[in-house]
Every structure is written in C-alpha cells, then in structure tokens.
Amino acid sequence: xxxxxxxxxxxxxxxxxxxxxxxxxxxxxxxxxxxxxxxxxxxxxxxxxxxxxxxxxxxxxxxxxxxxxxxxxxxxxxxxxxxxxxxxxxxxxxxxxxxxxxxxxxxxxxxxxxxxxxxxxxxxxxxxxxxxxxxxxxxxxxxxxxxxxxxxxxxxxxxxxxxxxxxxxxxxxxxxxxxxxxxxxxxxxxxxxxxxxxxxxxxxxxxxxxxxxxxxxxxxxxxxxxxxxxxxxxxxxx
Amino acid sequence: xxxxxxxxxxxxxxxxxxxxxxxxxxxxxxxxxxxxxxxxxxxxxxxxxxxxxxxxxxxxxxxxxxxxxxxxxxxxxxxxxxxxxxxxxxxxxxxxxxxxxxxxxxxxxxxxxxxxxxxxxxxxxxxxxxxxxxxxxxxxxxxxxxxxxxxxxxxxxxxxxxxxxxxxxxxxxxxxxxxxxxxxxxxxxxxxxxxxxxxxxxxxxxxxxxxxxxxxxxxxxxxxxxxxxxxxxxxxxxxxxxxxxxxxxxxxxxxxxxxxxxxxxxxxxxxxxxxxxxxxxxxxxxxxxxxxxxxxxxxxxxxxxxxxxxxxxxxxxxxxxxxxxxxxxxxxxxxxxxxxxxxxxxxxxxxxxxxxxxxxxxxxxxxxxxxxxxxxxxxxxxxxxxxxxxxxxxxxxxxxxxxxxxxxxxxxxxxxxxxxxxxxxxxxxxxxxxxxxxxxxxxxxxxxxxxxxxxxxxxxxxxxxxxxxxxxxxxxxxxxxxxxxxxxxxxxxxxxxxxxxxxxxxxxxxxxxxxxxxxxxxxxxxxxxxxxxxxxxxxxxxxxxxxxx
Numbered sequence: 001x002x003x004x005x006x007x008x009x010x011x012x013x014x015x016x017x018x019x020x021x022x023x024x025x026x027x028x029x030x031x032x033x034x035x036x037x038x039x040x041x042x043x044x045x046x047x048x049x050x051x052x053x054x055x056x057x058x059x060x061x062x063x064x065x066x067x068x069x070x071x072x073x074x075x076x077x078x079x080x081x082x083x084x085x086x087x088x089x090x091x092x093x094x095x096x097x098x099x100x101x102x103x104x105x106x107x108x109x110x111x112x113x114x115x116x117x118x119x120x121x122x123x124x125x126x127x128x129x130x131x132x133x134x135x136x137x138x139x140x141x142x143x144x145x146x147x148x149x150x151x152x153x154x155x156x157x158x159x160x161x162x163x164x165x166x167x168x169x170x171x172x173x174x175x176x177x178x179x180x181x182x183x184x185x186x187x188x189x190x191x192x193x194x195x196x197x198x199x200x201x202x203x204x205x206x207x208x209x210x211x212x213x214x215x216x217x218x219x220x221x222x223x224x225x226x227x228x229x230x231x232x233x234x235x236x237x238x
Numbered sequence: 239x240x241x242x243x244x245x246x247x248x249x250x251x252x253x254x255x256x257x258x259x260x261x262x263x264x265x266x267x268x269x270x271x272x273x274x275x276x277x278x279x280x281x282x283x284x285x286x287x288x289x290x291x292x293x294x295x296x297x298x299x300x301x302x303x304x305x306x307x308x309x310x311x312x313x314x315x316x317x318x319x320x321x322x323x324x325x326x327x328x329x330x331x332x333x334x335x336x337x338x339x340x341x342x343x344x345x346x347x348x349x350x351x352x353x354x355x356x357x358x359x360x361x362x363x364x365x366x367x368x369x370x371x372x373x374x375x376x377x378x379x380x381x382x383x384x385x386x387x388x389x390x391x392x393x394x395x396x397x398x399x400x401x402x403x404x405x406x407x408x409x410x411x412x413x414x415x416x417x418x419x420x421x422x423x424x425x426x427x428x429x430x431x432x433x434x435x436x437x438x439x440x441x442x443x444x445x446x447x448x449x450x451x452x453x454x455x456x457x458x459x460x461x462x463x464x465x466x467x468x469x470x471x472x473x474x475x476x477x478x479x480x481x482x483x484x485x486x487x488x489x490x491x492x493x494x495x496x497x498x499x500x501x502x503x504x505x506x507x508x509x510x511x512x513x514x515x516x517x518x519x520x521x522x523x524x525x526x527x528x529x530x531x532x533x534x535x536x537x538x539x540x541x542x543x544x545x546x547x548x549x550x551x552x553x554x555x556x557x558x559x560x561x562x563x564x565x566x567x568x569x570x571x572x573x574x575x576x577x578x579x580x581x582x583x584x585x586x587x588x589x590x591x592x593x594x595x596x597x598x599x600x601x602x603x604x605x606x607x608x609x610x611x612x613x614x615x616x617x618x619x620x621x622x623x624x625x626x627x628x629x630x631x632x633x634x635x636x637x638x639x640x641x642x643x644x645x646x647x648x649x650x651x652x653x654x655x656x657x658x659x660x661x662x663x664x665x666x667x668x669x670x671x672x673x674x675x676x677x678x679x680x681x682x683x684x685x686x687x688x689x690x691x692x693x694x695x696x697x698x699x700x701x702x703x704x705x706x707x708x709x710x711x712x713x714x715x716x717x718x719x720x721x722x723x724x725x726x727x728x729x730x731x732x733x734x735x736x737x738x739x740x741x742x743x744x745x746x747x748x749x750x751x752x753x754x755x756x757x758x759x760x761x762x763x764x765x766x767x768x769x770x771x772x773x774x775x776x777x778x779x780x781x782x783x784x785x786x787x
Contacts, residue, residue, distance in 0.1 A: 002485040002507050003280035037624040045629070066299060069288040069459065079507065080665050084305040124625065136622030139631045141568060141702040157715045158301045158326050158455075159615055171624050179613035180292040195629070196636040198578060198613050201450065207289030208459040210448040214579035218449065220410035224390055224431055226585075227423035232416050235573055 001078045006066075010073040013057040013064055013185030020060040021093070027052055029100050029116050030170075036123050037174040043195045046178055054177030054186030059093050062086060064184070071183040071204035088162065092169070099130075099166035106130060131167045244513045248272040248481070249781070251502055251516035253488045253531065256333020257766040258749035259522030260466030260474065261381070265774035267477040271781065274481045274514055275474075276504050278523075279330035281484035284468065287459040289452035291612045300328040300337055300457060306665040309526065310672045313711060319659060319672045325557060325714025327524055331484050332457075332467030334524070334717050335763060339454035339582045340435030340463060342387055342764040343604060344378050347371040347398040348592060349758045355593070356600055362649040362678055363554055365755045368727045368736040369772075371398045377768035382433075384473075385767065386441055386464040389433035396588040406438045410449065413575045414640040415584030418607040421699035422587060432586045432606060435464035435763070444468075447581065451612075454582035466767075489668055491519055491535040491544050491746065499544075499746045505666075518745040518777065522770075525555065525719025525752045529656045530671040532723070545740035550724055550733050552657050554650040555675060556757035558718035561689050562643035564610065564618045564705040565696030566635055572700060574637040577609030584608075590688060591759055599683035601647040603759035605692060610639050618705050642692035645716060646685050646709070647759030649678040656722050675712045685709050718762055723752035738773045749773060 001007075019027045034046035034055070046052075057064045062085045066075040077085060100115075106126045107115040115126055128135050161172055177186030179193065181204060187193065193200035199214070206212035222231040249271040252259045263273050282300065293299045307329070310319035328337050348355060350367040358364065379402045381387075391403030408431030411419075419429045437444050447453070447462025461468055474480035485507035492500045492513065501515035521528050529552035533543035543551050567575065586606040593600045610616050616636055622628045659672035686708060693704040726732025729741035738753050740746040749770040751762045758765070 004282050004286070004484065038629055039626055041626065041629065043629075043633070065297060066293055067290060069286050069290070071288070071290075080306050081303060084303050084665075087305065127624070135625050136627040138627045139620070139622055139635070141566065157713075157717070158298055158323065159296050160304060160323055161296065162304065168623075174624075176292055176296065176614050181290050183290075184292060193613060196613060196632045197574070198636065200613075201289055204288045204290055207448075207450050207452055208285070208287070210445070210450075210460060212289070212450050213448045214451045214576070215410065215449045217576040217579035218410050218412045219416060222411040222416070224393060224408060226411055226416065226419040226429070232411070232420065235413070235416060 003081060006075040006078060008068040008073040009063065009076050011063065012073075013053065013183070019056050022056050022059070025116070026097070026100050027056065029103060029114070030055055030096070032116050032123060033103065033127065033170060034174045034177070036120065036127055037171055038178050044191045046174055048188065049178050049186050049192050050188045051174050051177035051186045054180065054184050055096070055173050057185040058173065059089060059096060061089065067181070067183045067204065069204065070208060071181065095166050095169060099170065102130060102166070127167070242510050242512065244515070245274070247501070247515035248274045249516060250518045250520060250777070251276065251514050252520045252522060253502060254333065254522035254524070254750065255331045255466065255471060255482055256522060256524065256750065257335050257466060257763045258751075258770045259520070260332070260470040261767045261770035262520050262522065262749050262774045263474040263480050263482070264470040265771050266777065267474045267479040269778040270479070271778070272479050273474070274516065275483065276486040276488050276502065276514065277331050277482065277484045278487045279328070279484065281331040281482070282336075282457065284457070284459050284461070287457035289450055289456065291614050294337070294456050295612070295615055300330050301326045302329050308662060308664065308670050310659045310662050310670060312672070312674055313676050315674060319674070321662060324673050325526060325717055325719055327717040327719065331471065331482065332465045335435065335465035336457045336467055337455050338435070338763065341583070341586075341606070341761040342382070342433045342435050343394070343586070343760045344397055345371065345374070345758050345760060345765055346396055346588075346591065349756070352601070352756050359600070359649060359680065361651060362680070363652045364649065365726060365731075367755050368725060374765070374768050374772065375399065375401060377771045378764065380771060381764060381767045385435065385469050386437045386444060387433060388436050388438040390431050393430035394588055395428070396591055404433065406441055409434055409436060409438050409581060409584070412580040412584045413573070414577055414607045414609065417575065417640065417699045418585055418642065418695070421695050422589075424698050425695065427587060427589045429585045429587045432583060434581070436462050436581065437464065449580050451578045451580065453580070487666060488531060489534060489666075491521065491531065493537050493539060493544065493743065497539050497743060499743050518747065520747040520749055522748070522750040524750050525722045526656050526671045526673070528748055528750055528752045529722040530658065533658050534668065545733055545742045545746055547742050548730055548733060550731065552655045552722050553652050554721045554724055555654045555656055555673065555719070556648045556650055556721045556754070557675070557712045557714050558648065558716045558720070558757060559646040559677075559685065559709045559712050560643055560716045561646065561685050561709050562641040562707050563689050563693035563696055564639065564641045564707060565699065565701030566618070566703040566705070567638040567700060568702040569634060569638050571702075572638060575640050576637055577640050578612060582608055590691065597687050599680050599687060601649070601680070601684060601759060603644040603647050603684070603688060605642055605644050605688065607640055607642045610641055619707060620705060640696075642695055644685065644688045644692065645718070645759055645761065646681055648681045648757050650721050650756055651676075651678050673714070677709065677712055682709070718751065720751045720754040720757050720762060723748045725753040725755050737776045738769065747773065747777070
C-alpha cells in the first residue's frame with residue numbers, strides 16, 4: 001500500500017487523558033520545561049496549550065505522525081516510510097529520556113532537587129546550562145542582531161529536525177505543539193494562534209472545502225498599477 | 239525479487255511525472271502515441287491536501303524522506319561529502335508543481351544569449367542557448383492557457399513579445415504587496431502582478447483558490463493551484479493512451495548493441511522488477527535524479543553513463559539559491575501586514591533583472607515580497623528562541639514582518655556537478671546523488687548586492703529593522719535543479735541537442751530543467767513545460783517518419 005492508499009484510522013491524540021509514552025515524572029518534567037520555553041503571562045503558554053501532550057503523542061509511535069487531511073483520524077503508515085519513522089521516533093525517545101535525566105542531574109547538582117521542584121528562575125538556570133547559552137533577552141529594534149539563533153525563516157524547504165540536539169529539539173517541538181494544528185494534541189482551543197494574532201482555520205476540513213479564507217485581510221479591490229489606487233491609499237500607516 | 243511478466247512495449251516511456259514528464263505525456267498522447275509514465279512517488283490526490291503546517295513543512299509528507307532518499311553534498315573535490323537533504327523536491331505525481339508557489343514569469347530575450355552579451359567570463363562556462371525567445375514564445379502562450387495561469391500581459395516591460403494575455407486576471411493584492419508597491423514607487427522603481435500558476439476566475443471547470451494562506455509548500459485540495467497533477471495528467475489519462483504507474487522506481491535506461499535505447503528497468507512498490515520497452519525514452523526526473531539515472535545506466539557502449547561520451551553529464555549544475563532581507567515593522571507605527579494571508583508572495587519586479595555593470599557584477603534576478611512563514615516555522619535570524627523574549631517576539635512581530643527575496647541567477651561552472659556518491663546508498667541499495675558545488679564569485683557579488691538593495695526597499699517601506707540573510711553556500715533551497723544535462727549544438731560540450739535529444743542516443747530525450755544551458759533568474763517550471771511541449775511536437779513529427787530525422 002503506497003502512501004496514496006494509506007487508510008485512515010479514527011483515533012485522536014485526545015482519546016487518552018494522560019501519557020501514552022512518558023512516565024508520570026517524565027510528563028511532569030517535560031511540561032515544566034515547555035512552560036519555561038513558552039511561559040504563561042497575560043496570555044496562556046505551553047502548559048495551557050497542552051504542549052506536553054503533543055510531545056508525548058509524537059513519541060508514542062507512528063500512529064500519530066500524519067493526520068488525515070480533514071483531521072478526522074490519522075493515517076496508518078506502511079512500508080519504508082513507516083520504518084523510517086519508527087527509527088526516527090526511536091531516536092527521539094532516547095533523546096527525551098536521556099534529556100530528562102540530564103535536566104534532573106543538572107538540577108540536583110546546582111540546586112539539590114529534581115527539575116520539577118525548582119523555582120522558575122532555577123529552572124531557567126538549568127536550561128541555560130543544558131543549552132550552553134544564556135537565556136535569550138528581549139528583541140529590541142534599535143540593537144544590533146541579538147544573541148538568539150532563530151534560524152533562517154522558512155524558505156522553500158522542509159524543516160528537518162533529525163540532526164538537532166536535545167535542547168534545540170525540545171524548543172522546536174514546544175513550538176510545534178503550541179502553534180501546530182490542534183489535531184496533533186497541542187494548541188488546545190487554538191490558543192497558540194490567538195496569542196500571536198493568527199486567525200487559523202477552525203478545522204483542517206475548513207481548509208479543504210473553501211470555507212476558510214483570509215481574503216478579508218487582503219485588498220482584493222485594488223487594481224494595477226497599485227501604488228496610487230484608492231483601495232491602497234485607504235490603508236495609511238498611522 | 240521476482241520477475242513477473244514484462245508489460246507490453248509502447249511508443250514512449252517517460253520517467254517522472256512532474257512539470258516536464260506530464261507535459262510530454264499530454265502532448266504525445268493527444269497526438270495518438272502510446273505512453274507509459276513511471277513515477278517514483280505516490281499518486282496523491284487533491285483530497286490528500288489541507289492546511290496542515292506540520293505535515294507539509296516539518297514531516298516530509300510530500301518531500302522525500304531523507305532517511306530513505308538521502309543526498310550528499312561537498313563544496314569541492316578535496317572534501318568528503320556529507321549526507322544532507324539537498325534540494326528536496328516533492329517526488330510525487332505532479333512533482334514540483336504540487337508544492338510550488340506557482341511563479342511563472344517568462345525568460346527575457348537576453349537570457350537566451352548570455353555568452354554573446356558577456357563573452358567568456360573567467361571561471362564560468364557561459365554559453366548561448368541553441369534556441370531563442372521566439373522559438374519558445376508560442377509554447378509559453380500555449381502552456382499559459384492550457385495549464386491555467388493568472389497575470390497581466392504587458393505589465394512586465396522587460397518581457398519579450400507576447401502573443402496573448404493571461405487567461406485569468408491577477409491574484410488579489412495583499413498587505414505585503416501593498417508595502418512593496420508603494421516603497422518601490424517611492425524609490426522610482428516599478429512592480430507588477432506576479433504571473434502565477436493559479437486561476438483567479440472560474441476557468442475550464444476549475445474554481446479559484448480560496449486564498450486560505452496555505453499555498454507555497456502546500457498541495458491544493460481544490461482546483462485553484464495549477465499543477466500537472468490536476469491539469470496535464472488528467473488530459474493525458476483522458477486520451478486512454480497514458481498508463482501512469484506511480485510508486486515505480488526506475489534504476490536503469492537500457493540500450494541495445496547499436497546504441498539505441500530500448501526501454502527502462504524499474505521496480506514497483508513491492509520490489510518486483512520489470513522492463514518496460516519503448517521506441518523512445520524521455521527522462522524527466524529533475525536536474526539531480528536525471529543525471530544520476532544516466533550515470534547509473536552503464537553498458538559496454540557507455541561505460542561512463544548513458545549519453546556521457548562527452549563527460550558532460552551532471553556538469554554545470556546551477557541551483558538558484560533563494561536569499562532575502564527580512565523587514566520587521568514596529569506595531570506602534572504600522573498597520574499589520576498579515577503575511578499569512580492569500581498565497582505566500584505578491585507582486586514582483588524585474589527592475590534589477592538585466593545586467594547593469596555599474597553594480598560590479600553581471601546578471602540579476604527578479605525580486606518579490608513574501609511572508610516569513612506560518613506560526614511554527616515563522617522566524618528570522620536573531621529571533622529569541624525561548625522564554626519570555628521568544629513569546630514577546632512572536633506576539634509583537636508575527637503580523638509585522640515580511641521579506642523580499644531573490645532567485646540567484648547563478649553562473650554555470652563546469653566543475654559544479656552531480657555524480658554518484660561512492661559510499662552512500664539509498665533505501666533500495668542504489669548509489670545516491672552527490673552534489674559538488676562552490677558558487678562563482680559573481681554569484682556572491684550579485685546575491686550580496688541584491689539582498690542589500692532589498693533591505694533598502696524594506697527601509698523605504700518603513701521597516702524598523704532589516705535582517706539580511708545571505709548565502710554561505712548553495713543549499714538547494716529553491717528545488718530548482720538546472721543545467722546538468724546541457725542543451726547545445728556541439729556534442730563535445732553538451733549532452734542533448736536543441737530538441738533535447740541525446741547527441742549519442744538517437745531515441746533518448748531529457749525534458750526536465752537539466753537541459754538549461756544557463757540558469758536564468760526566474761522560476762524554471764513554465765520554461766520546462768513550454769520546452770517539453772516544443773520538443774514533444776518534434777517527436778511527433780519525427781515519429782510520423784519512423785523515428786529518424
């Protein structure tokens with residue numbers, strides 16, 4: 001069965017409440033780490049979005065790799081692609097298991113407790129040590145290029161996470177859980193999108209039937225040449 | 239590995255069903271030839287597509303899985319090549335036209351005669367094309383109308399003679415398009431609507447794109463985006479003469495004792511091996527897989543690879559590196575840009591396309607504004623990666639950012655090439671493509687100058703901060719793979735003739751972008767399709783006289 005014929009299995013990342021892969025301690029530790037990566041402020045953060053569930057489901061096996069296009073279930077992978085993902089998930093499991101042990105070891109060494117039981121500032125200090133970099137500081141227009149390594153923006157290529165170390169992988173997965181489609185188990189109630197002002201589709205199905213559109217954010221009545229067109233001039237920058 | 243009964247011989251076997259392969263299939267079957275198409279990847283349908291960022295950007299749903307289909311890259315011969323996902327391009331029915339943004343500008347007249355214009359450039363293998371703009375013009379028009387495009391004929395004043403307008407009107411303007419148009423106008427430069435492979439009005443039973451924002455890198459669940467998957471392949475299938483077999487991996491082009499191609503060897507998804515015989519073979523695997531297949535096809539007559547007597551197969555590779563400047567806008571001063579609205583990019587300009595020696599380099603590229611990506615992959619160099627600073631940056635800048643990009647018009651260099659990696663094998667045990675590439679000094683100069691210029695445009699648009707993203711090396715980030723099976727009149731310095739037919743094997747053709755003698759500064763798909771149509775017409779004419787000239 002080639003990729004085009006993979007069957008849809010009617011399962012959801014939310015069928016089970018707790019962990020499918022992590023132990024309770026691992027679940028709580030990863031949840032605490034994601035909450036420092038995307039913290040809660042006057043808006044919800046990774047904890048409220050259920051990012052730890054996203055990561056747990058990613059590690060649970062190949063049954064949660066590819067949602068059906070309309071989001072109603074997941075594709076049952078087969079053949080070489082399934083084997084490749086088995087291997088990929090296996091190596092990520094090791095990364096996470098070892099990474100959590102390392103977080104606790106650094107926490108014990110520096111503060112005499114598990115990562116989970118530290119204060120937020122102490123947890124940040126552990127993340128600084130594991131990332132071998134200082135915690136990123138606020139982006140300011142006026143200053144020269146910051147210390148962060150946000151990486152180049154998405155160009156025209158797939159974004160590969162196979163070669164990342166534990167901490168950058170955790171950061172990327174946290175981002176994926178916060179901003180990815182809710183079907184994957186994170187981004188509860190699409191709140192990740194709301195935090196940054198991305199309308200996002202109400203469901204994957206709404207991107208298929210033409211009902212979800214962003215036309216209202218465009219200037220469809222403008223005609224070429226654009227620069228002096230009344231529809232364009234209507235948008236004066238304040 | 240069992241050998242089952244081989245399928246019946248046909249007139250033409252086409253390896254690949256992307257831009258080139260599908261166009262050839264349509265033209266040949268509509269002329270009454272029997273064609274078999276063999277495509278490595280799956281035959282996904284529009285109903286496999288939806289606006290799922292993780293699936294299409296992070297999890298390789300339509301891109302080759304690098305674990306199964308690796309490639310290797312090195313800068314020069316003294317290095318050991320490393321495994322990378324170089325120039326990932328969807329290996330599916332429809333090929334690169336499934337994920338693309340659908341930019342379909344035409345080449346300019348000068349693009350066809352760079353050697354006449356610039357002479358011998360040191361360190362480069364600059365040549366003229368053996369055809370002219372006028373040879374291709376009728377086919378450009380045919381593809382624009384048959385395939386389905388949108389744009390405004392005459393709006394690009396650098397374009398050559400055009401015999402017909404676009405079939406559908408330009409795509410709607412977005413906020414980033416407005417920013418670009420007004421800033422360019424302020425600087426005395428011109429812009430025009432990007433010609434796109436999309437229909438913006440009901441056209442031949444197709445409905446316009448919903449403008450849901452999931453465009454570049456996303457296959458289309460509807461019929462708005464033009465791809466060979468929904469246009470030329472159904473046309474060919476409709477004739478009853480096109481047998482397209484997906485999930486079939488061709489490993490060798492076969493030849494007889496007289497040096498004529500007899501067909502191809504391939505295996506289906508179950509590992510069953512077959513030979514498909516045909517009167518002619520057209521290879522359309524893209525600029526990396528095509529030379530790889532020719533080099534894997536060795537025989538007593540062709541010990542160095544099929545049609546490689548000149549030693550030129552795989553040489554002169556160019557890759558159109560995409561570089562850009564990022565502009566970040568202060569939300570206290572500007573309206574939101576909503577970069578995710580519409581269809582990835584908007585408008586373009588050819589004002590910097592033609593050579594201007596005063597810039598200190600030759601050639602140029604089209605430039606165009608675009609979004610920085612959807613929420614997961616939205617980023618810019620220097621973006622804080624975690625903690626409160628990261629959350630603030632996402633919240634403050636996600637809707638207040640854009641980029642202006644270039645497609646590097648890179649110079650061909652003979653030693654920049656694709657060959658077979660001596661050590662690395664794919665999941666089927668076959669040697670993978672190895673890319674050896676160092677950009678020419680002119681590439682760096684052109685890229686640096688244009689990225690800086692794009693930054694100035696963003697400043698004119700009111701950006702509070704500009705972040706240039708320059709090329710360090712070639713990464714294949716455009717999926718444009720060009721020049722590795724060069725078209726030319728001289729068999730000593732090229733691989734195929736002006737009809738894209740092998741100089742050495744009279745019934746072997748290459749119709750993907752491998753044939754490009756020079757890179758051009760535009761997206762290649764329209765030119766691939768127009769040229770495939772032109773050369774397929776030639777095959778039809780020749781066929782009626784028994785496969786001889």
